[in-house]
Amino acid sequence: MSAAQHQALVLGGVSFVAFIVFLCFLVPSRRTRFSVFAACNLLFVALMFGAVGLIDLAGGRAEIMVAVMTELPVVLIVAWVCLALGGGLPSRHGTLPAEPVVRRPWLRAMLGSAPLVLLLSLGLATVVGLVWPSPAMRVYAPAPPQFFVLKGLIMVPEGLYSSVAAVVFVMAGRAPGLKRRFYFKNLAFSVGMVCIAAIALESTVFAGLRVWFSGGDRRALLEVLNTVEACLAISCILAFTAGLSLRYTPAVATTLLHRLQTGWLHAQEQFESLEWQAVSSGAADRLMHTSNAVVEACRIRDLSQSDTQKALATIRLVAVMRDPSSEAQHIIPDAARKLYELQQEILCDDVLASKISWAAGWRSRAHEPQTVKSAPLHDALKAALDLVDNHGESEGPRTPPLWYYIVAASAADTNMIDPTHVSMQLRDGPEHRAAVEAYDAAKRALRALEGDN
Amino acid sequence: MNVNVPKRELTGTFVAKLAGYLRALRNLGAAQSRIDGSRPLLTAAEFQEELAVLGLSGRRFEPEDYSDALGEYLNISITVHVIPDSWYPELSRLLAISGRLGELRYSEQFNMAAIFVPGSLPPLVLTLAILHELGHLAAGDLLIEPDEQADEDTRDSEETTFETLPLKKGKKLARGCPFARESLREREANLRASYALFAGCLGDDNPHAYDMYDVL
Numbered sequence: 247m248s249a250a251q252h253q254a255l256v257l258g259g260v261s262f263v264a265f266i267v268f269l270c271f272l273v274p275s276r277r278t279r280f281s282v283f284a285a286c287n288l289l290f291v292a293l294m295f296g297a298v299g300l301i302d303l304a305g306g307r308a309e310i311m312v313a314v315m316t317e318l319p320v321v322l323i324v325a326w327v328c329l330a331l332g333g334g335l336p337s338r339h340g341t342l343p344a345e346p347v348v349r350r351p352w353l354r355a356m357l358g359s360a361p362l363v364l365l366l367s368l369g370l371a372t373v374v375g376l377v378w379p380s381p382a383m384r385v386y387a388p389a390p391p392q393f394f395v396l397k398g399l400i401m402v403p404e405g406l407y408s409s410v411a412a413v414v415f416v417m418a419g420r421a422p423g424l425k426r427r428f429y430f431k432n433l434a435f436s437v438g439m440v441c442i443a444a445i446a447l448e449s450t451v452f453a454g455l456r457v458w459f460s461g462g463d464r465r466a467l468l469e470v471l472n473t474v475e476a477c478l479a480i481s482c483i484l485a486f487t488a489g490l491s492l493r494y495t496p497a498v499a500t501t502l503l504h505r506l507q508t509g510w511l512h513a514q515e516q517f518e519s520l521e522w523q524a525v526s527s528g529a530a531d532r533l534m535h536t537s538n539a540v541v542e543a544c545r546i547r548d549l550s551q552s553d554t555q556k557a558l559a560t561i562r563l564v565a566v567m568r569d570p571s572s573e574a575q576h577i578i579p580d581a582a583r584k585l586y587e588l589q590q591e592i593l594c595d596d597v598l599a600s601k602i603s604w605a606a607g608w609r610s611r612a613h614e615p616q617t618v619k620s621a622p623l624h625d626a627l628k629a630a631l632d633l634v635d636n637h638g639e640s641e642g643p644r645t646p647p648l649w650y651y652i653v654a655a656s657a658a659d660t661n662m663i664d665p666t667h668v669s670m671q672l673r674d675g676p677e678h679r680a681a682v683e684a685y686d687a688a689k690r691a692l693r694a695l696e697g698d699n
Numbered sequence: 700m701n702v703n704v705p706k707r708e709l710t711g712t713f714v715a716k717l718a719g720y721l722r723a724l725r726n727l728g729a730a731q732s733r734i735d736g737s738r739p740l741l742t743a744a745e746f747q748e749e750l751a752v753l754g755l756s757g758r759r760f761e762p763e764d765y766s767d768a769l770g771e772y773l774n775i776s777i778t779v780h781v782i783p784d785s786w787y788p789e790l791s792r793l794l795a796i797s798g799r800l801g802e803l804r805y806s807e808q809f810n811m812a813a814i815f816v817p818g819s820l821p822p823l824v825l826t827l828a829i830l831h832e833l834g835h836l837a838a839g840d841l842l843i844e845p846d847e848q849a850d851e852d853t854r855d856s857e858e859t860t861f862e863t864l865p866l867k868k869g870k871k872l873a874r875g876c877p878f879a880r881e882s883l884r885e886r887e888a889n890l891r892a893s894y895a896l897f898a899g900c901l902g903d904d905n906p907h908a909y910d911m912y913d914v915l
Contacts, residue, residue, distance in 0.1 A: 280915040330914045333748070342744050345911040348751040418912050423757065423903065428912040435915060494913065496906035503906060504743070507893045511827075518821040519800055526795035526819060602900045604826045605761055608781045608816075616822050623821070 249469075250385040251299045254316075256476050258295025264483040265289045272490050279335070281490050283326055287319040288483075294319075298383060310375035310396075313382035314368060317400050321368055324407050324442060325361040327435075331414050332357030346417035353414070360407045371399035386468050389456040397453035405446030412439035427494050434489030441482035448475050497597045506598070510588040517585055518623060524566045533565040535692070536660050542688035543652045543681070552622075557649035559626035560633075561656055567634050568662045579635045586627045592618050629653060633663050651681030659685065737860040738875040741887050746894040747907040749837060749872050756911065759902035762829050765895055769833055773870050776811040777836065779829055783818040791817040800828040805841045812836055827892045834891030839871025840884050 265288035272281050294316050329335050332354045333343030347354050375382065380393035419432030452471050455464065525533060540561050544554040567579060593599045603615040618624060629650050646654075655678070658665040750756040753768040760768075763779075770777040782790050794800065794817060801816040814832045816825055835841060843864050861883050863876035878884050898905050 278915060327915065333914075342748055342907075342910045342914070344914050345751055345756065348748055348911065418914075421757075421912065424912060425903070425909075428909065432912065490915065494909060496909065497904040498901060498906055500743075500906045503897060503901075507743070507897060511893050511896065515824060515827050518824045522800075522820055522824060523795040523798065526791040526817070597904065601902075601904060602897070604823050604896065604900075606822045607818075608763070608779055608825065608829065621823065 248384070250383050253385050253472055253476075254295045254383075255299035257479060258292050258299055260476065260480055260483065261288050261295060262292035264487070265292055267487060272487065278490070280326065280330065284323065284486065284490075287323055291316070291319045307376050307379050309381060309383040310372065310379055313396075314372045314375065314400075317368065317404075320442065320445075321364045321400070321404060324404055324411070324439075325364050327411050327439065328357040328360030328407050331411055332360075334358045344414050344418045345421055346414055353410075356410065357407075357414070363403050364407065367399050367403045371396045374399065385472065386465055387456070388460065389453065391457055394450075394453045394457045397450055401446040401450045401453075405443045405450070408439045408443035408446060412436045412443060415439060425494065427492055431489050431492040431494075434485045434492065438482045438485035438489065441478045441485060445475055445478045445482070448478065498601075502595075502598075506588075506592065506602075510585070510592060513581070513585045513588060514623065517581065521562060521566050525562055533562060536565065536656050536662075537561055538692055539685060539688045540652055540656050542691055543656070543684040544649060546684045546687055546691075547648055547652070547680070549649055549652075552620075553647065553649040555622040556625045556629070557653050559622040560629040560650070560653045563626055563630035564633055564653070564657050564662050567630065579631060582627050582631055583635075586624075586631065589618050589624050589627070633657055633668070646677070648677060648681060651678050652685055654678070655682045655685040659689075737862050739860050740883070741873070741875075741890050741894075743894050743907050744910060745874070746891060747898065747905070747910065748874070750895075750898055751911060752872060755898070757903045757905070757908040760899040762826055762833070762895070762899070765830070765899065766833055769837055769872065770812075772872060773836065774810070775836075776809075777814070777833070778811070779814045779816070781816055781818045781825070790815075791819050800824060801832050803832040803835055803841075805836075812841075827889075827896060830892035830895045831888045834888035834895070835884070837872040837891060838877050838884065838887060839873060840877045840888070842871060843877055 265285060268281065268285040268288060273285055294312070298312055298316070326335075330341070331344045332347055333341050334357070335341045342348075343354055343357075347357065374392060375396045378390070378392035380389050380396065381387045382389075382393065382396070413436075415432045415436035419429045419436065448471055452468065452475075455468060455471070459467070537558055540557050541554060544557050549557070563582070567582070592602065599618060603617045605615050614620070629646075632650075633654060654663075654668045657663045658668040747756055753765070753772055755765065755768055766777050766779060784791055794802070800820060801814060803812065803814050805812045814829055816828050816832075818825075820828060862879040864879050878887065898907070902908075
């Protein structure tokens with residue numbers, strides 16, 4: 247067995263073991279496009295080197311073709327990595343570039359050019375090799391200068407792009423506030439790319455030695471370089487395996503987030519804006535006096551600001567739901583129930599419920615931000631559905647708060663809902679009577695105020 | 700949204716055009732336009748890229764922070780005016796009747812944009828209305844030549860890519876050009892608003908924030 251065959255068998259063996267590891271451990275647990283691509287590449291490399299190890303090639307253009315084919319998988323890996331870093335991989339939903347690339351358009355353009363430049367260089371090297379054949383697969387044989395040109399054409403761009411990719415991975419991993427797992431992941435990929443760059447450099451030096459070095463230590467030196475190359479190849483595969491095996495599961499799933507964006511947020515925004523339009527444009531005319539009376543009744547009963555807001559939101563909802571002529575004709579009990587269910591879904595997820603919030607005003611840090619739970623709409627929806635939807639499953643809150651009684655009294659008084667339904671639902675208890683008294687007192691106070699004006 | 704375009708003198712046309720070309724050259728890549736004339740609607744991942752350009756990716760932020768960062772990037776002054784109902788009682792009524800929640804005014808001459816929203820809007824709607832108008836600025840919707848705005852047509856909105864328009868001079872955050880159809884521009888501004896709200900709330904828990912650190 248020649249030295250070249252021995253070297254090819256070593257590299258083929260390493261590649262095959264790596265392929266098995268990818269196939270058994272990585273691809274089933276983390277099936278990214280890169281892991282599948284890398285596994286296919288490793289199989290191809292293993293087959294190529296295996297064939298070279300078993301078939302003793304001697305001279306001619308066949309050697310050049312085999313040499314180029316063995317370089318192709320590495321070139322493809324480097325091109326893929328560069329494209330991925332530059333956000334250039336084709337995808338239905340688009341792929342993001344690495345964070346350091348986003349703010350550097352020139353870097354993005356450079357990484358995006360990798361497949362073209364690398365494949366062009368490989369093609370050019372093939373042409374050079376076919377026009378001026380050289381003993382490309384006879385590892386220790388002296389070679390003509392065109393062999394160095396052939397190797398240089400492949401290795402210089404490969405080394406350059408690998409180095410750039412390694413630097414980008416390091417920059418991405420060093421981003422402030424980044425989770426530790428991503429730091430190590432990017433570091434591992436960076437080490438992998440450094441190994442590829444080092445192999446490119448080593449191959450160029452190796453080719454130079456074959457062309458120009460003819461001393462007594464030549465063979466020993468080339469053997470050392472071959473060993474270095476095998477070590478670098480193993481390190482590269484190990485580094486990529488480590489990087490790919492480091493996984494991170496975000497606290498909020500992408501699918502859930504998409505559902506919230508298109509479902510809950512859209513529904514809540516539409517609901518609140520339509521209600522605001524109905525109220526502001528005066529479509530729900532009877533609301534003005536009623537809401538003032540509700541606010542005054544809440545004040546008389548010394549209710550908190552939060553409860554007053556809930557009462558106000560509820561009476562508004564009842565008014566627009568009961569006003570089919572208003573612009574809020576989409577605000578119907580079914581839509582309200584759907585929105586309430588979406589809100590409940592968020593509230594079941596502690597992370598989401600605690601994180602999704604919005605400011606109570608523009609540049610107003612004085613007030614606590616609102617959340618799905620704290621926003622008046624959540625309780626108001628439930629209360630309004632209980633009052634309006636006679637046919638629903640709900641039978642009203644078991645122990646309604648006082649603001650609910652005030653809203654019920656107000657809605658019944660203005661015939662927004664059936665007064666007998668309210669009496670039946672609330673069983674005319676002491677809280678209900680207290681709320682009715684407060685509401686009547688509020689109406690009297692407002693009438694007196696209007697009389698004074 | 701309204702755009703105030705200054706009247707240019709004929710002598711200034713050449714200089715203005717030259718400045719426009721230079722600016723376009725300077726912004727090359729940062730606001731790289733797809734010139735194929737069509738593109739799909741903005742995705743959450745693409746919005747995350749915009750946030751990264753503004754330095755807000757993976758951070759919790761308020762709409763004020765987004766406005767400040769966007770203004771700084773676009774090199775324009777953005778002011779948001781929340782008008783209390785007691786100041787202009789008719790504003791809410793007029794906006795509500797017209798079916799709008801806010802108004803964006805842009806002056807090319809003074810390099811400034813002003814957003815007007817009624818103070819009576821519910822907090823969530825107020826936040827989204829402001830983010831919606833900021834979304835128009837980010838998309839470069841205000842940089843469309845007035846006579847280039849396409850008429851609304853009745854094509855199926857389920858199609859995956861939509862026609863876009865070329866821009867006059869100016870800087871935008873989005874990579875793609877604005878849509879030709881106004882309804883799509885509004886739809887994309889809504890998308891930007893919802894993406895911004897969630898990204899600002901979730902900060903480093905936003906699943907899209909880490910896609911840029913996990914590219915393989």
